[in-house]
Amino acid sequence: MTQPAIAIIDQIRFFLDANDKRGLTALIDNLKSNELIHAIGHLPKQEQASLLTLLAPEDAADVIEEIPDAQAVEIIEDIDAAQAAAILDKMTSDEQADLIQEMHFEDAEAILDQLSDEDANEIRRLVMYDPKTAGGIMVTEILVFDEQLTVGQVIEHLRVAVRSDDDTLLRYIYITDSKGIISGVIQMWDLVPATPDTRLINIAQRAVLTVNVDTQLDELINFFDTYDFYAVPVIDHDGRICGAVLRKDLLEAETENMVYEHLETQGIVGGDEIRTMPVLLRSRRRLSWLSVNILLNIVAASVIAYHQDVLESVIALAVFLPIISDMSGCSGNQAVAVSMRELSLGVVKPTEAMRVWIQEVSVGIINGLILGLLIALAAFFWKGNIFLGIVAGGALMLNTILAVSIGGTVPLLLKRFGVDPALASGPILTTITDMCGFFLALTFASMLLPQLGGL
Amino acid sequence: MTQPAIAIIDQIRFFLDANDKRGLTALIDNLKSNELIHAIGHLPKQEQASLLTLLAPEDAADVIEEIPDAQAVEIIEDIDAAQAAAILDKMTSDEQADLIQEMHFEDAEAILDQLSDEDANEIRRLVMYDPKTAGGIMVTEILVFDEQLTVGQVIEHLRVAVRSDDDTLLRYIYITDSKGIISGVIQMWDLVPATPDTRLINIAQRAVLTVNVDTQLDELINFFDTYDFYAVPVIDHDGRICGAVLRKDLLEAETENMVYEHLETQGIVGGDEIRTMPVLLRSRRRLSWLSVNILLNIVAASVIAYHQDVLESVIALAVFLPIISDMSGCSGNQAVAVSMRELSLGVVKPTEAMRVWIQEVSVGIINGLILGLLIALAAFFWKGNIFLGIVAGGALMLNTILAVSIGGTVPLLLKRFGVDPALASGPILTTITDMCGFFLALTFASMLLPQLGGL
Numbered sequence: 024m025t026q027p028a029i030a031i032i033d034q035i036r037f038f039l040d041a042n043d044k045r046g047l048t049a050l051i052d053n054l055k056s057n058e059l060i061h062a063i064g065h066l067p068k069q070e071q072a073s074l075l076t077l078l079a080p081e082d083a084a085d086v087i088e089e090i091p092d093a094q095a096v097e098i099i100e101d102i103d104a105a106q107a108a109a110i111l112d113k114m115t116s117d118e119q120a121d122l123i124q125e126m127h128f129e130d131a132e133a134i135l136d137q138l139s140d141e142d143a144n145e146i147r148r149l150v151m152y153d154p155k156t157a158g159g160i161m162v163t164e165i166l167v168f169d170e171q172l173t174v175g176q177v178i179e180h181l182r183v184a185v186r187s188d189d190d191t192l193l194r195y196i197y198i199t200d201s202k203g204i205i206s207g208v209i210q211m212w213d214l215v216p217a218t219p220d221t222r223l224i225n226i227a228q229r230a231v232l233t234v235n236v237d238t239q240l241d242e243l244i245n246f247f248d249t250y251d252f253y254a255v256p257v258i259d260h261d262g263r264i265c266g267a268v269l270r271k272d273l274l275e276a277e278t279e280n281m282v283y284e285h286l287e288t289q290g291i292v293g294g295d296e297i298r299t300m301p302v303l304l305r306s307r308r309r310l311s312w313l314s315v316n317i318l319l320n321i322v323a324a325s326v327i328a329y330h331q332d333v334l335e336s337v338i339a340l341a342v343f344l345p346i347i348s349d350m351s352g353c354s355g356n357q358a359v360a361v362s363m364r365e366l367s368l369g370v371v372k373p374t375e376a377m378r379v380w381i382q383e384v385s386v387g388i389i390n391g392l393i394l395g396l397l398i399a400l401a402a403f404f405w406k407g408n409i410f411l412g413i414v415a416g417g418a419l420m421l422n423t424i425l426a427v428s429i430g431g432t433v434p435l436l437l438k439r440f441g442v443d444p445a446l447a448s449g450p451i452l453t454t455i456t457d458m459c460g461f462f463l464a465l466t467f468a469s470m471l472l473p474q475l476g477g478l
Numbered sequence: 479m480t481q482p483a484i485a486i487i488d489q490i491r492f493f494l495d496a497n498d499k500r501g502l503t504a505l506i507d508n509l510k511s512n513e514l515i516h517a518i519g520h521l522p523k524q525e526q527a528s529l530l531t532l533l534a535p536e537d538a539a540d541v542i543e544e545i546p547d548a549q550a551v552e553i554i555e556d557i558d559a560a561q562a563a564a565i566l567d568k569m570t571s572d573e574q575a576d577l578i579q580e581m582h583f584e585d586a587e588a589i590l591d592q593l594s595d596e597d598a599n600e601i602r603r604l605v606m607y608d609p610k611t612a613g614g615i616m617v618t619e620i621l622v623f624d625e626q627l628t629v630g631q632v633i634e635h636l637r638v639a640v641r642s643d644d645d646t647l648l649r650y651i652y653i654t655d656s657k658g659i660i661s662g663v664i665q666m667w668d669l670v671p672a673t674p675d676t677r678l679i680n681i682a683q684r685a686v687l688t689v690n691v692d693t694q695l696d697e698l699i700n701f702f703d704t705y706d707f708y709a710v711p712v713i714d715h716d717g718r719i720c721g722a723v724l725r726k727d728l729l730e731a732e733t734e735n736m737v738y739e740h741l742e743t744q745g746i747v748g749g750d751e752i753r754t755m756p757v758l759l760r761s762r763r764r765l766s767w768l769s770v771n772i773l774l775n776i777v778a779a780s781v782i783a784y785h786q787d788v789l790e791s792v793i794a795l796a797v798f799l800p801i802i803s804d805m806s807g808c809s810g811n812q813a814v815a816v817s818m819r820e821l822s823l824g825v826v827k828p829t830e831a832m833r834v835w836i837q838e839v840s841v842g843i844i845n846g847l848i849l850g851l852l853i854a855l856a857a858f859f860w861k862g863n864i865f866l867g868i869v870a871g872g873a874l875m876l877n878t879i880l881a882v883s884i885g886g887t888v889p890l891l892l893k894r895f896g897v898d899p900a901l902a903s904g905p906i907l908t909t910i911t912d913m914c915g916f917f918l919a920l921t922f923a924s925m926l927l928p929q930l931g932g933l
Contacts, residue, residue: 245511278729349807382757383753
């Protein structure tokens with residue numbers, strides 16, 4: 024049995040109240056990552072800050088690295104800039120940059136002010152890189168040596184300097200020529216059989232594939248798909264090696280992108296939401312999407328208002344309008360999800376909307392027929408009028424075909440024109456399908472009005 | 479400029495028609511992973527099979543490893559079992575198992591029949607492991623040596639046997655005692671400074687953390703969150719080391735889970751869909767969710783049917799019912815998305831529904847007030863009747879609060895009772911919010927009927 028979370032929080036509070044640094048450190052050290060994340064999320068803001076300031080900076084840095092960025096930024100912004108800087112100082116440069124990037128400008132500047140000029144400039148430089156580029160996800164803790172050094176010198180250096188530093192990329196040694204330009208790469212593995220007086224240049228692989236600080240995330244994904252490397256060196260605008268992108272970090276960045284995309288399709292704008300964030304911030308982020316959506320909904324519903332006279336004659340139809348709206352949305356969103364997935368896999372390209380449409384329309388016809396038949400049967404059994412079934416079922420059938428056509432192709436078209444499909448596909452889909460669904464149902468009803476009157 | 483996909487397909491077809499194995503192999507070798515995925519997806523089934531059978535088995539295996547599993551399985555099932563077996567023979571055991579697991583039983587058995595008994599049994603053993611356990615994602619290509627061997631013997635062995643095998647986990651050497659039980663681990667790095675006659679046991683770290691073949695994915699995630707290891711050895715039911723779980727594979731498995739979950743929330747049941755799958759299969763998978771949804775929709779709409787008399791008196795309300803239904807669904811799905819995210823991060827536990835509810839309700843009140851006000855204004859400007867605004871706005875406001883309450887808590891409750899929240903949260907949410915939204919709007923209208931009559 025793991026201990027219940029409430030006990031852990033009580034323990035943390037006990038040590039905080041007693042100002043017992045040693046006890047708190049020992050407790051935190053023994054918590055698993057998920058226990059820590061969970062406990063910190065349950066502390067009030069003030070106690071989160073006390074916890075970080077009571078711990079030694081290196082232990083506080085460990086805590087910050089464990090918890091999600093969004094939560095970490097909130098806590099760091101709350102504590103004294105000097106103490107925040109001391110904690111950041113114990114983190115690797117790319118982690119520092121990730122946090123600084125998400126902070127409010129004035130909080131970030133206050134912390135950078137407290138760091139050494141060198142560190143602050145390194146962070147400022149890293150923050151400049153777009154998080155969706157190589158510069159934004161590279162690690163800068165890499166091994167770079169002059170090509171004329173010997174294997175013995177390097178092993179000696181590694182023994183002295185690197186032993187306890189887990190954060191350095193130990194798998195590769197990059198070598199540079201006299202001008203500081205990368206001239207080769209050696210796998211750590213290759214040092215084992217080499218004699219100590221061998222020069223690095225003589226065991227290095229000379230043809231080194233590199234990427235640029237501006238290389239985009241999807242190009243990097245292609246790169247690692249093509250080459251079975253653990254990491255690739257990154258070259259800055261001056262042609263010098265400034266870091267390396269690790270395959271695993273790329274996977275993490277890709278995962279994070281997918282999380283953002285998933286949250287965006289559900290209308291959480293601006294990325295991650297953690298419920299410990301301020302209520303007004305959460306409310307605003309969600310509203311920015313809802314308020315657009317309600318306007319689109321009003322536009323769609325105006326189709327009903329316009330045909331109000333038909334509805335007045337066939338009031339039973341009012342039961343079917345929300346069903347048609349919801350079901351078309353569901354069918355369309357399935358097609359959106361498959362298109363988003365195929366786009367991210369590279370199975371389909373943004374220019375191939377026609378191909379996708381042909382593949383969707385066949386599924387749309389089958390599902391439209393079946394769903395239309397179901398709703399027609401429901402209508403018939405309810406009112407005993409076959410024509411009500413024809414109106415409702417026919418509208419749902421045609422609208423299902425329309426919905427999968429739009430749902431399948433809109434993400435491709437949006438992507439092609441540079442609009443984020445995760446955010447925009449849903450509202451566009453539901454607005455169009457609602458309008459058409461209402462229009463179809465009400466138009467069919469107006470055509471069959473003599474057969475439907477008084478329902 | 480990259481070459482357009484159509485040109486690549488034409489090239490593939492040219493080589494297929496000419497039966498030109500060498501040309502085809504050279505072409506495929508030079509394609510990037512995404513170009514290959516894309517081109518194969520565009521070939522008709524028959525040509526996909528010709529392509530794999532024309533290539534040498536090891537090249538065909540490379541192709542299979544590049545493309546998504548769902549697509550790979552389709553193609554392999556289409557080709558001759560003997561040729562499929564020859565291709566599988568060139569893949570690592572965990573990749574073989576992944577494919578065999580997704581095949582139809584008779585296709586899988588036909589292929590296993592063609593493999594050596596040893597290989598077939600290895601695959602059968604791996605397939606037995608749940609893909610969400612350590613056994614399901616481990617690699618079996620690891621280095622295991624007797625603890626009494628010397629560093630020199632091992633380096634000699636590695637030089638001879640492992641040089642060109644990229645798939646073996648080279649970072650760790652696991653050592654076993656005379657009974658075959660794991661007794662230590664050595665990082666490859668530790669071989670560098672050791673003298674050749676040192677026995678492995680003398681440089682090994684003796685306390686080895688292991689996991690069991692049955693260890694669950696989320697426990698593994700916790701493990702790698704807690705320990706900064708590259709891989710962890712896996713122990714089978716007999717206590718022997720049988721593989722290792724790599725941190726990177728865990729990330730991939732987690733990413734795959736998230737993809738499945740995302741597709742499920744949109745109603746793509748049974749995991750991945752690629753549009754090259756048979757139409758009837760795609761149709762059936764989507765319908766299994768849609769058909770449940772349409773029944774729930776009919777149940778929800780029955781609330782309108784029940785209050786048809788009210789609607790008849792205030793026909794204008796029919797315009798607002800789909801808006802209330804859609805907007806409540808949107809607000810609720812935002813809360814579902816945040817809860818799913820917080821569950822996967824471990825920020826919240828399934829038992830904490832009350833805590834989540836309190837955090838959601840505050841956002842619900844703010845957003846409900848604003849959305850309700852917007853819809854009330856729209857109603858007032860349309861009909862000039864303040865009471866219509868009160869009915870529509872009031873219903874939307876209360877229903878938004880209800881929707882975020884349900885959306886936030888239902889995923890936790892489902893998870894607690896062992897139901898997949900990705901699949902079930904949406905339909906449960908929209909059914910309840912539709913029923914309540916319609917009920918609220920129609921009840922408010924019936925109470926204010928004198929003020930609304932004839933709208």
